[in-house]
Amino acid sequence: MARLRPLAAAAAFALSALTLATAPLAAQSFPTDDPVIRRLWTLGMDSSRVQSLGQVLLDSLGPRMSGTPNQKAANDWLVQTYASWGIEAKNERVGTWRGWRRGHSHIDLVTPRVRSLEGTMLAYSPGTGGQAITAPAVVLPRFADSAAFVRWLPEARGKLVLVSAPMPTCRPVENWTANAEPAVKARMDSMRSAANREWAGPNVRGTGHSLALGSGSLGVRLEEAGVAGVITSRPKDAWGTIDIFESYNTKAPAIALSCEDYGLVFRLAENNQSPTLRLDLDAELLGDQPIFNTVGMIKGSTKPNEYVVLSAHFDSWDGGSGATDNGTGTLLMLEAMRILKQAYPNPTRTIVVGHWTAEEKGLVGSRAFTEDHADMLPGIQAVFNQDNGTGRILRIGGGGMVNSPKYINAWLGKLPTEFQQQVTFGGPGSPSGGGSDDASFACHGVPAFGLSGHSWNYGQYTWHTNRDTYDKVVFDEIKGNATIVAMLAYLASEEPEKVSRERVDLAARAQAGGAGGPPGAMTWPACQKAPRQTNPRLR
Ligand SMILES: [Zn+2]
Numbered sequence: 001m002a003r004l005r006p007l008a009a010a011a012a013f014a015l016s017a018l019t020l021a022t023a024p025l026a027a028q029s030f031p032t033d034d035p036v037i038r039r040l041w042t043l044g045m046d047s048s049r050v051q052s053l054g055q056v057l058l059d060s061l062g063p064r065m066s067g068t069p070n071q072k073a074a075n076d077w078l079v080q081t082y083a084s085w086g087i088e089a090k091n092e093r094v095g096t097w098r099g100w101r102r103g104h105s106h107i108d109l110v111t112p113r114v115r116s117l118e119g120t121m122l123a124y125s126p127g128t129g130g131q132a133i134t135a136p137a138v139v140l141p142r143f144a145d146s147a148a149f150v151r152w153l154p155e156a157r158g159k160l161v162l163v164s165a166p167m168p169t170c171r172p173v174e175n176w177t178a179n180a181e182p183a184v185k186a187r188m189d190s191m192r193s194a195a196n197r198e199w200a201g202p203n204v205r206g207t208g209h210s211l212a213l214g215s216g217s218l219g220v221r222l223e224e225a226g227v228a229g230v231i232t233s234r235p236k237d238a239w240g241t242i243d244i245f246e247s248y249n250t251k252a253p254a255i256a257l258s259c260e261d262y263g264l265v266f267r268l269a270e271n272n273q274s275p276t277l278r279l280d281l282d283a284e285l286l287g288d289q290p291i292f293n294t295v296g297m298i299k300g301s302t303k304p305n306e307y308v309v310l311s312a313h314f315d316s317w318d319g320g321s322g323a324t325d326n327g328t329g330t331l332l333m334l335e336a337m338r339i340l341k342q343a344y345p346n347p348t349r350t351i352v353v354g355h356w357t358a359e360e361k362g363l364v365g366s367r368a369f370t371e372d373h374a375d376m377l378p379g380i381q382a383v384f385n386q387d388n389g390t391g392r393i394l395r396i397g398g399g400g401m402v403n404s405p406k407y408i409n410a411w412l413g414k415l416p417t418e419f420q421q422q423v424t425f426g427g428p429g430s431p432s433g434g435g436s437d438d439a440s441f442a443c444h445g446v447p448a449f450g451l452s453g454h455s456w457n458y459g460q461y462t463w464h465t466n467r468d469t470y471d472k473v474v475f476d477e478i479k480g481n482a483t484i485v486a487m488l489a490y491l492a493s494e495e496p497e498k499v500s501r502e503r504v505d506l507a508a509r510a511q512a513g514g515a516g517g518p519p520g521a522m523t524w525p526a527c528q529k530a531p532r533q534t535n536p537r538l539r
Contacts, residue, residue, distance in 0.1 A: 029416040036490055039343035041416055044483030050335050051475045053081070058327050058470040063318035065123055066358040067097035067289045067534075071315060078294040078314070078355055081334065087341050089296030094357055094368040095532030099289030100124045102318060103282025107255060109265060110134060111276040117265070119257035120466070122214045122232065122247040123318055127283035135160045135228035137265050137275045142198075146208030153225035160277055161222055163211060164233045165199035166266040168192060170259035172238040192237075214245035215254035223252040229279060230254040233262035238460040241467045244319025253281050256319070258466075288533065291357045293365045298341055300350035300493070307376055308492045309352045310336055310485060311366065311385040311437050311448075313359030320468035324458060328478055329386040330355060335482035340489060349381055349493040356437050359387070366437035367530035370444060377441075381499050382407075382492040383448035384485055385438035389462065391454030392477040393484055398428035399438070399448045400524070403500040408449070411491040419484050426452075428504050443527035447499045453481070 030038060057074065064071040075091045082089035105120040121127070137160040143149040168191040169176070176185050202210045209218035211232065219230045229252050234243040240259055247254035257265065268275035294314060300306065312329030316322020337353050356365030370377060386393070396412070398404030408425045415423070438448035454477070462468040492499070506523065 029418055031417065031420075032414055034414065036344050037414060037416070037487055040339055040483060040486045040490065043339040043342055044335070044486060045479060048335065048475075048479040048482070049338060050331050050478045050482060053334060054327065054331050054470065054473055054475065054478070057331065058321040058323050058473070063320065063322040064314055064316045065100070065102075065318045066291050066315045066361055066364075067099045067124075067286070068318070069101055070318075071291070071357070072289075074314070075292050075294045075355075075357075078296075078334070082296045082337070085338050085341050087296050087298060087337055089294060089353075091292035091294050092369070092372070094291050094293055094365050094530070096288035096534070097291045097358060097361070098124060098534040099286030101284040101286060103127060103284070104280070105255065105282075106132075106278075106280040107257070108278045109275060110278045112268065112273050115264075117257055117261040117277070119255050119261060120244060120319065121281050121283055122245060122254045122256055124285070125215075125247040125254045125281070125283055126250055126252070126285060127281040128253060128279050130282075132278050132280035133228060134276060134278045137162055137231060137269050137277055139266060139269045140205050140207070143206035145206055149205075149207040153222075156222060157226040158228050160229045160231055160279075161227050162231045162262070162266050162269060163199075163204065163215070163218055163222075164231070164262065165195040166263050166270075167233075167235055167259050168195060170235065170240055170263065172240070174238065212245075212248075214256075215247040215249060217248075219247055219249045219252075219254050223249045227252050231262065231265065231277075232256045233259060235259035235262075236460055236465060238457070239467070241461060241465040242319070243464045244317060244466055245464065250285060253279060253283075255279065255281070291365070293357050293369055294355040295369070296337060296353045298337070298345065298347055298351045300348055301346045303349045306349040306379045306381050306498065307352050308347075308349055308381050308489045309354060309383040309441070310489060311354045311356070311383050311441070313357075313365065313387060313437055314355035315357050315360055315365070316468075317360060317464050319464070319466040320462070321470060323468045323470055323473050324389040324456075324462040325464065325468060326359070326387050328390045328473055331478055332386055332481045332485060335478070336486040336489060339482065339486045343486070344490050344493075347490070347493045351489055351493060354437075359437055362528075362531060363437055363440050364530050364532075366440035367528065368532065370440050370527070371530055377444050377446055380441065380446045381495065383438055383441045383446060384451060384488055384492075385436055385448060386451045386453070386481070386485070387436035388452050389456055389458035390472065390474045390477060391456045391458070392474075393423050393451045393453045393481050395424050395426045395452045396488075397426045397450045397452070399442055399450070400429060400504045400506070401447050401500065402428055402502045402504055404428045404447065404449070407492075407495060407497075407499055411488055411495075414491055415484065415487055419480070419487070422480075423484060439525040440527075443525040445501050445503065447501060451481075451485070453477070
């Protein structure tokens, strides 16, 4: 999740230019003689492990969907990796989630001509039972009402039903902007919006059902009617990527096709050219499976019951490898712990790292942690959470804490000049909007500081898509991020004071028309109980 606080491109470019213009003279870049800061710099910047760790995590272990064997294997790898560095870590059971194993997806158009299609099962989709199935594809008609939909259902038996909007173009928007005559571009824009409107929302095509985050209640209703399968497509408006979410079907498979391969099948069906598809899908529904947070710590020496928490969710969607959501946040925190253990092995306060499960299912793992470790909450000095992709950290938020400028500006002032020029303090600001795990802590009044980075087109390109893979990671930026977070963790641990928890008065600020915007626009996130088992959000 987490597409919070995108930064203006111009500002980001200006900052990047500034960074490049600064000669990296290591001897002059440290504002203080602090040997720990210098050591963290050397370890983080000169002997970074983020790329080799990333290769194992993203290529070999792969995506980390909650309830899958991949996620458990990756949890175990984290524990072993920490153990090899002498860091105590364990998997803490959070609850159960529906279990599922993704096998292969082979999808071919077989009539009116043969073409292998780019597509895959939605997460948690059933497979085709060990053999391929071949079935005709039909377009979901437009219905006057849900009764008409129900009357039509018998016709859908044995068919593959196309349930998503066909895109009139799969060229990226920027390609149209660069090349099309304005009137032609405008016409395409309106066709695109019309297609999206027609096929979106809680009442797709008059069926009375939605596709939720994948095939939704519509997929389940079609399955009950005996369809052979459900075909979806959720293209982004850039670079031909598609989002891959989930299905609640248990018998009829649900697949997602790429923008144009979906368009091809749709046009053939719409024009009565009899498309037939062959699906060979391997998957196993495994029933409820335990899910875990991986939690590590470096014990504090003089204030062991006060904590600095490094936070990043570990789960992902599985259309790609979960590289930027949130493999990069994971690598950042993992590497920060590695270098902290070497440069600062006896911290004043206990340094905790939380690799949360099921953030994508509603901040499940981090909420569970705050419930299971409620005794720790009063002792938390600061939480640093990262969940917005691969980019270099540009801003740290104040988490809605009135006195956050005092601490954060002091900490930033001790970073090497290179990082000071890169990272700005966003002001005491607002509490987390609930887009990521910092909200699970902020709701309890814990100082939780979100780190937001350069976007690298996160929202358009990799966020929840089939292209969220190793090659999109900018390792040099993760390397810097890990070093920055390790330094912030060290500085927060050494901070003589306990960070004040006095909150910004949101109502007063909003009324004054300040940064808070109109009255009522800002509220503190409410603490919600962690769902400890599969949360059927489609209902
Ligand atoms: Zn995320």
